[in-house]
Amino acid sequence: MTYTLHRGDALTVLKTLPAESIHAVITDPPYNSGGRTSSDRTSRTARAKYVTSGSAHDLANFPGENRDQRSYRAWLTELLTESYRAAVEHTVAMVFSDWRQEPTTSDALQMAGWTWSGTIPWIKPASRPRKGGFKQAAEFITWGVKGTLDHSRDLYLPGHFIASQPRKDRVHITQKPVEIMQQLVRICPAGGTVLDPFTGSGSTGVAALREGRHFVGVELSDHYAAVAERRLQAELTQDDFVLAGPEE
Amino acid sequence: MTYTLHRGDALTVLKTLPAESIHAVITDPPYNSGGRTSSDRTSRTARAKYVTSGSAHDLANFPGENRDQRSYRAWLTELLTESYRAAVEHTVAMVFSDWRQEPTTSDALQMAGWTWSGTIPWIKPASRPRKGGFKQAAEFITWGVKGTLDHSRDLYLPGHFIASQPRKDRVHITQKPVEIMQQLVRICPAGGTVLDPFTGSGSTGVAALREGRHFVGVELSDHYAAVAERRLQAELTQDDFVLAGPEE
DNA sequence: ACGACCTATGAATCCCTGT
DNA sequence: AACAGGGATTCATAGGTCG
Numbered sequence: 001m002t003y004t005l006h007r008g009d010a011l012t013v014l015k016t017l018p019a020e021s022i023h024a025v026i027t028d029p030p031y032n033s034g035g036r037t038s039s040d041r042t043s044r045t046a047r048a049k050y051v052t053s054g055s056a057h058d059l060a061n062f063p064g065e066n067r068d069q070r071s072y073r074a075w076l077t078e079l080l081t082e083s084y085r086a087a088v089e090h091t092v093a094m095v096f097s098d099w100r101q102e103p104t105t106s107d108a109l110q111m112a113g114w115t116w117s118g119t120i121p122w123i124k125p126a127s128r129p130r131k132g133g134f135k136q137a138a139e140f141i142t143w144g145v146k147g148t149l150d151h152s153r154d155l156y157l158p159g160h161f162i163a164s165q166p167r168k169d170r171v172h173i174t175q176k177p178v179e180i181m182q183q184l185v186r187i188c189p190a191g192g193t194v195l196d197p198f199t200g201s202g203s204t205g206v207a208a209l210r211e212g213r214h215f216v217g218v219e220l221s222d223h224y225a226a227v228a229e230r231r232l233q234a235e236l237t238q239d240d241f242v243l244a245g246p247e248e
Numbered sequence: 249m250t251y252t253l254h255r256g257d258a259l260t261v262l263k264t265l266p267a268e269s270i271h272a273v274i275t276d277p278p279y280n281s282g283g284r285t286s287s288d289r290t291s292r293t294a295r296a297k298y299v300t301s302g303s304a305h306d307l308a309n310f311p312g313e314n315r316d317q318r319s320y321r322a323w324l325t326e327l328l329t330e331s332y333r334a335a336v337e338h339t340v341a342m343v344f345s346d347w348r349q350e351p352t353t354s355d356a357l358q359m360a361g362w363t364w365s366g367t368i369p370w371i372k373p374a375s376r377p378r379k380g381g382f383k384q385a386a387e388f389i390t391w392g393v394k395g396t397l398d399h400s401r402d403l404y405l406p407g408h409f410i411a412s413q414p415r416k417d418r419v420h421i422t423q424k425p426v427e428i429m430q431q432l433v434r435i436c437p438a439g440g441t442v443l444d445p446f447t448g449s450g451s452t453g454v455a456a457l458r459e460g461r462h463f464v465g466v467e468l469s470d471h472y473a474a475v476a477e478r479r480l481q482a483e484l485t486q487d488d489f490v491l492a493g494p495e496e
Numbered sequence: 497a498c499g500a501c502c503t504a505t506g507a508a509t510c511c512c513t514g515t
Numbered sequence: 516a517a518c519a520g521g522g523a524t525t526c527a528t529a530g531g532t533c534g
Contacts, residue, residue, distance in 0.1 A: 031507060092381070098507065099367040103351035119347040121369035121386050121408070126528040128508050129404040132397040133340065133435065135526090136508065137407025138369050149380045156377040159385025160369070165506075167529060174507050187381065399510075404526070 003205055003215040003232050007225045010197035011075075013218045014082035022086045022216070023192030025093035026184050026204050028176065029079070032072045033100040073104045073111075079197060080112030086195065090150040092187045094143040096122075096176075098136075105142045114144030122180065123162040141184070150189075158183060171227050172201035181207030188213045202228030209235045251453055251463040251480050255473045258445040259323075261466045262330035270335045270464070271440030274432050274452050276344035276422060277324060321352045321359075327445060328360030334443065338398040340435045342391040344370075344424070346384075353390045362392030370428065371410040389432070398437075405434060419475050420449035429455030436461045450476030457483045 006013045067075060076095075083093060093114050097105040102119065110116050120141040127137040163177045185208045188194050192213055196204040199217035201224055208215040209232065217232075219225040254261045324343075331341060341362050345353040350367065358364050368389040375385040411425040433456045436442050440461055444452040447465035449472055456463040457480065465480075467473040 028507095033507075096507095102367065103354055106351055116348075118382055118384050119350065119386075119388075120382055121371065123369065123371070123408045124506085126506065126526095127407060128506055128524095129526045130397075130509070131525065132399045132401045132403050133393075134366055134368055134391065134405045135407035136366055138367075139507080140367075143382065145381075151380045153380045155380050157382040159375060159378075159383035160371045164529065167505080396510090 001209045001212060001214055001236070003209060003217065003236075005199065005202075005205075005225060005229055005232065006216075006218045007220075007222070008218065009220055010218045011079055011082065014079065014086065014197055017082075017086040017195075017216070019085055020088045021193065022083065022195045023088055023091055024185065024188030024194045024213070025080075025083045025087065025091065025095075025196075026181070026187075026194055027094070027196045027198050028096035028174065028200065028204075029076060029198050031098050031101050032067050032069075033098050069104065072101075073108050076105065076108040077111045080108055080114065083195060083197065084113045084146055087146050089147045091146045092117075092143055092149070093146075094141050094184055094187070097140050097142060099138070099140065102140045102142060105140075109142055109144045114146060115148075116142070116144045117149070118143055118159075120158075121160050123160065124164055125162065126164045153189070155186065157186060171231075172203075172224065175201055176203045178203055178207050178210075182211055185211045185213050199228050200224055202231045205232050206235050249457045249460060249462055249484070251457060251465065251484075253447065253450075253453075253473060253477055253480065254464075254466045255468075255470070256466065257468055258466045259327055259330065262327065262334065262445055265330075265334040265443075265464070267333055268336045269441060270331065270443045271339055272433065272436030272442045272461070273328075273331045273335065273339065273341035273343075273444075274429070274435075274442055275342070275444045275446050276424065276448065277327070277446050279346060279349050317352065320349075321356050324353065324356035325359045328356055328362065331443060331445065332361045332394055335394050337395045339394045340365075340391055340397070341394075342368075342389050342432055342435070345388050345390060347386070347388065350388045350390060353388075357390055357392045362394060363396075364390070364392045365397070366391055366407075368406075369408050371408065372412055373410060374412045401437070403434065405431060419479075420451075420472065423449055424451045426451055426455050426458075430459055433459045433461050447476050448472055450479045453480050454483050 080093065080095070087093070093109065095105050095109060106116050106119070120143065121138045122141060123138050125137070127135055129135050161180045161183070163180055166175050166177055181203050185194050185204070188208070190212050193216055194204065194208040194213050195216045197218045199205060199219040202217065202219075205215040205217050205228065215232070217228060219228055328341065328343075335341070341357065343353050343357060354364050354367070368391065370387045370389060372385055372387070375383055377383045409428045409431070411428050414423050414425055429451050433442050433452070436456070438460050441464055442452065442456040442461050443464045445466045447453060447467040450465065453463040453465050453476065463480070465476060467476055
């Protein structure tokens with residue numbers, strides 16, 4: 001398996017990808033949520049919003065969290081349009097969002113040409129309680145297809161996930177559990193290429209390599225690009241080790 | 249506990265409800281103005297089903313179907329507006345939808361004046377697998393508040409539900425598990441009144457009575473109004489029985 | 497190996513204060 | 516008055532420690 005990690009702006013890099021080169025898009029854009037008013041959204045960094053005050057993480061901040069609702073949708077639409085262009089027929093795109101951004105996400109997905117085919121909840125059991133109401137315990141994976149699903153594949157994937165965010169060895173604020181990502185990348189045909197325009201710490205890529213898919217990623221931040229590079233490289237090395245050994 | 253069951257059109261009846269008479273709204277509207285069965289829903293063209301109101305597809309090639317989606321939103325907005333009028337401050341409204349209608353539902357909720365506060369997934373584990381993709385295993389409960397949540401209540405409710413649809417004794421196509429409804433009605437202060445403008449077979453009412461809340465329901469169909477009446481009446485009788493007996 | 501116990505934390509939310 | 520920023524609050528769960 002191989003991977004390519006581009007350092008730069010997602011939209012700029014996507015425009016350079018050749019058509020028909022991608023077989024699945026799996027990504028987690030900056031949500032741009034975190035407040036009812038635009039000032040709520042713009043006044044804080046992602047890190048301040050998403051990390052408990054007073055906790056002692058050593059996680060770097062990440063950019064891209066200062067758009068208002070309309071420009072967020074326009075921006076996401078353009079990203080998904082470029083991804084669509086680079087994708088082959090039957091490609092599935094999966095986009096993470098929180099409850100606030102789910103309607104915007106499904107709008108953008110459809111505006112970019114994808115056929116919206118479902119929304120998958122990811123339940124996080126260890127979430128904060130909320131006094132006087134229902135707690136917020138889920139994120140959502142909005143997915144769609146370029147054209148139609150490939151019904152010839154003998155593939156049956158789950159309709160929901162239940163998993164906690166990684167806690168130890170966590171390197172990114174919004175890092176996804178690799179066990180979930182491994183389920184998701186199976187939507188890509190074996191040997192195909194998975195695209196993640198917001199690579200972050202690279203969990204999508206790690207999952208893709210583990211499941212025998214190639215990976216193309218884009219990451220803006222130097223810090224996280226280096227982290228992802230390290231994780232992806234380690235994955236390849238470990239693969240070799242596993243292949244060489246008799247057990248596991 | 250008491251209940252009132254109106255037989256008639258939801259919007260017409262809602263307009264007659266006095267202001268400040270409702271302390272929670274919990275309902276499951278018909279997902280399309282037309283049919284309730286999945287065959288009714290799937291008989292529409294694929295393209296039309298996947299279009300979100302407010303998206304760019306409003307301009308696309310199916311004006312008739314789009315108008316249908318748009319008028320659904322307008323109709324739901326009016327219902328939620330009348331419910332809002334009848335509700336006291338701090339009232340919570342909860343509306344069931346499937347993944348296709350969730351964006352429209354949250355639009356309508358907000359257009360009616362409610363502050364959208366979250367979307368709760370209800371996972372149905374026993375759902376049919378889908379060849380070549382992810383199965384559709386969830387419905388969504390979109391909820392909002394009139395004003396702000398009452399933070400003085402010592403109440404912490406779950407952020408997701410996992411339950412299969414009732415199988416035996418099922419009297420309605422989209423009947424909800426009473427154990428879920430019992431959790432939901434707890435958002436209503438004890439002794440308050442729960443409103444369900446689409447009573448169906450009356451599960452919301454049954455749950456309300458069991459949890460010590462009053463119930464006001466509306467149902468258009470004679471058949472289901474009779475079913476609901478029977479179930480609600482049985483609930484009160486059983487309550488009496490329970491109260492009279494020494495054990496549970 | 498395993499259970500009982502303990503501690504830290506969460507893509508949060510609300511409210512108060514200072515500008 | 517509106518907005519930016521900081522601090523307190525809440526409990527189920529994960530993960531470690533200690534017998």
